[in-house]
Structure formats: structure tokens, C-alpha cells
Amino acid sequence: MTRAVVAFGANLDDREATIAAAVREIAEAPGVELVAVSPVYETAAVKDSGVDLDAPRYLNGVVVVETALEPHALLELLQRIELEHGRVRTEHWGDRTLDLDLIDVDGVVLDDERLTLPHPRAWQRAFVLAPWLDIDPDAELAGRGPIAALRAAATDEVVRR
Numbered sequence: 001m002t003r004a005v006v007a008f009g010a011n012l013d014d015r016e017a018t019i020a021a022a023v024r025e026i027a028e029a030p031g032v033e034l035v036a037v038s039p040v041y042e043t044a045a046v047k048d049s050g051v052d053l054d055a056p057r058y059l060n061g062v063v064v065v066e067t068a069l070e071p072h073a074l075l076e077l078l079q080r081i082e083l084e085h086g087r088v089r090t091e092h093w094g095d096r097t098l099d100l101d102l103i104d105v106d107g108v109v110l111d112d113e114r115l116t117l118p119h120p121r122a123w124q125r126a127f128v129l130a131p132w133l134d135i136d137p138d139a140e141l142a143g144r145g146p147i148a149a150l151r152a153a154a155t156d157e158v159v160r161r
């Protein structure tokens with residue numbers, strides 16, 4: 001069994017309902033056991049150009065799971081759940097009904113055409129680090145160090161709901 005950190009985000013439609021359904025679907029998936037669900041944060045959309053205050057705001061958070069699935073199989077599960085919730089991939093970092101990112105799997109480091117671990121941008125995203133810190137204050141990101149220090153350095157705006 002491995003322990004994985006999954007980040008969720010939604011900035012379109014009924015964000016609360018989508019996130020509640022996605023967390024339930026993750027928890028009910030074969031080979032996956034839900035360990036913890038973070039508080040939810042309201043966050044300003046981060047785009048290529050920086051923070052976009054005109055874009056719909058996100059709800060963000062993380063879940064920790066124990067899983068028998070190997071990382072690519074877990075990613076496929078997350079992508080299936082995204083698709084069920086009408087995720088359409090258009091603009092880079094565009095608005096979305098649901099985004100599920102695999103942040104960390106037991107500190108594994110890998111990089112292939114489908115999956116990079118740890119998630120390459122998680123280290124600088126308060127919208128990932130703040131909720132993760134709430135449920136695992138001692139966590140570290142491989143190659144980046146303790147998430148408490150990373151969260152203190154991250155500048156994107158997050159407000160706990």
C-alpha cells in the first residue's frame with residue numbers, strides 16, 4: 001500500500017457539489033481508502049500571466065488516500081472522475097468544473113510522458129500547500145523539503161472557508 005496526496009480544484013458550476021461527489025468517488029474506488037480530507041479554501045485563479053482576479057475563484061483542497069494502485073493507475077482513476085464531471089481540456093490553466101492532480105505518492109520521484117511526481121508545480125502553490133499542511137503538518141515534498149516552509153514562501157491568495 002502507498003500513501004498518496006491528491007489535490008482537487010473547481011471554479012465552474014456548483015463547486016461544492018462537484019467536490020463532494022469527487023471525494024466520494026475517490027473514497028469508493030476499488031483499491032483506494034480515504035485517510036483524510038482537508039478543509040476547503042477559496043482561492044484566486046492562477047494563470048500563466050499570474051493571479052487573474054477576473055476569473056471565477058476556485059475551491060481547492062487535498063485528500064490523502066492509502067492505495068494498492070500504482071501511480072499511473074491512480075492518475076487514470078482521477079482522470080476518469082474528472083471526465084465524468086464534464087472536464088473539457090481547452091485553454092492551458094483554463095477554468096474547469098473539476099481538476100484532480102496527483103501531488104505526491106510516498107515521495108516517489110518519476111517523470112514520463114503521462115506522469116511527473118511529485119507534481120512539478122505543487123511546491124509553489126499555496127492552494128495545494130495550505131490545505132495539505134492542515135492535515136499533515138510534517139509532510140515533505142521530495143526534492144523541495146518541508147511543506148510548511150514552502151507554504152510560508154508561496155504568495156498566491158488562499159482563504160480558508
Ligand SMILES: Nc1ncnc2c1ncn2[C@@H]1O[C@H](COP(=O)(O)OP(=O)(O)OP(=O)(O)O)[C@@H](O)[C@H]1O
Pocket residue numbers: 075089092093094099100101102103113114115116117118119120121
Ligand atoms: N502529477 C500529475 N498529476 C496530474 N496530471 C499529471 C501529473 N503529471 C503529469 N500529468 C499530466 O498532465 C497532463 C495535463 O494535466 P492537466 O490538464 O490537469 O493540467 P492542469 O491541471 O491544467 O495544470 P497543472 O498540471 O499545472 O495543474 C495530464 O494529461 C497528465 O497526464
Ligand SMILES: Nc1nc2c(c(=O)[nH]1)N=C(CO)CN2
Pocket residue numbers: 008009010043044045046047058060093094099127
Ligand atoms: N487558484 C487556483 N488556480 C489554478 C488552479 C487551481 O486549482 N486553483 N489550477 C490550475 C491548473 O491546475 C491553474 N490555476
